[in-house]
Structures are given as C-alpha cells and as structure tokens.
Amino acid sequence: MPDTNTAKSARFSPYQVKQGEEYMNDQQKDHFRNVLSLWKQELMEEVDSTITHLQEEVSSYADPNDRASQEEEFSLELRTRDRERKLIKKINEAMDSIDEDEFGFCEECDIEIGIRRLEARPTATLCIDCKTLSEIKEKQNGK
Numbered sequence: 119m120p121d122t123n124t125a126k127s128a129r130f131s132p133y134q135v136k137q138g139e140e141y142m143n144d145q146q147k148d149h150f151r152n153v154l155s156l157w158k159q160e161l162m163e164e165v166d167s168t169i170t171h172l173q174e175e176v177s178s179y180a181d182p183n184d185r186a187s188q189e190e191e192f193s194l195e196l197r198t199r200d201r202e203r204k205l206i207k208k209i210n211e212a213m214d215s216i217d218e219d220e221f222g223f224c225e226e227c228d229i230e231i232g233i234r235r236l237e238a239r240p241t242a243t244l245c246i247d248c249k250t251l252s253e254i255k256e257k258q259n260g261k
Contacts, residue, residue: 130156132237141230142222151216153240158209161202168199208241215243224248 133149172192179185215221222231224245231245244252 133233135233141233142219146233147216147221150221150236150240151213154209154213154216157240158206158213161206161209164202165199168195171195205241212241212243 130149130153133146139146172195179188212221222233222236223229224231225243226248227245229245231242235242235246242249
C-alpha cells in the first residue's frame with residue numbers, strides 16, 4: 119500500500135537553501151508548487167487505476183470465501199483512495215496557500231515551518247512545536 123502521508127515522488131531533489139536566502143522566495147515556492155503538483159498527479163493516476171481495476175475485477179465468485187476475499191480487497195482499496203482523496207484536498211489547500219503567500223508559515227504562531235519539514239511533509243500547516251503541542255492535547259483529550 120502506498121504511503122500517502124509524505125510526498126513520495128523521487129523525481130525532485132530536496133531544495134538546496136542558499137546562504138542568506140529569503141525564506142519562501144519565488145524559487146522555493148516554485149519548488150514546492152512543482153512537488154505538490156506532481157504528487158497530486160500521481161495520486162489522481164492511482165485513483166484512475168483503482169476505478170479501472172474495480173471495473174475489470176468484479177467477479178461473482180461461487181465460493182463465499184473467494185467472494186469475501188475480493189470484497190475485503192476492494193474495501194481496503196477504497197479506504198486507501200478515501201485517504202488519498204483527503205490528501206488531495208490538503209494538497210490543493212497547500213497550493214492555494216502558495217498563491218496567497220501563506221505557504222510555509224505556521225497557522226498557529228506564524229513562524230516559519232522550515233524547508234526540511236516541508237520537504238518531508240509539503241502539506242504541513244504547523245511548525246514542529248505547535249504540531250507537538252497539538253498531539254499532546256489530542257492524547258490528553260483521548261482523541
């Protein structure tokens with residue numbers, strides 16, 4: 119099963135920050151726009167292949183075990199695609215934030231998220247400190 123939590127394309131090299139370079143300049147925004155666009159395209163291709171697969175593989179097995187196995191496979195594939203659908207929404211939001219010059223800044227405290235964190239998770243909206251606090255609060259509230 120593909121990892122839908124991080125940008126998986128190996129076609130992009132990590133952005134090399136230059137000495138004294140301004141954070142989220144046009145080159146950095148272009149880099150992340152390209153990463154996000156390619157990632158979205160790959161996810162959309164997986165959605166298309168799933169649709170094709172589901173249409174081609176629909177069989178009415180006589181054996182209940184075979185039928186149950188196929189249904190479980192389809193269910194797992196559909197859950198994966200649902201997670202990817204949510205990820206595509208996050209990718210679109212990240213691309214919108216690039217256009218609005220808000221990309222790369224924490225939604226909670228407005229500090230820089232950081233290039234390395236964004237390379238690992240281009241859809242990140244929180245800096246590592248705010249994300250850590252958020253996770254601690256979730257654990258305390260039992261969510």
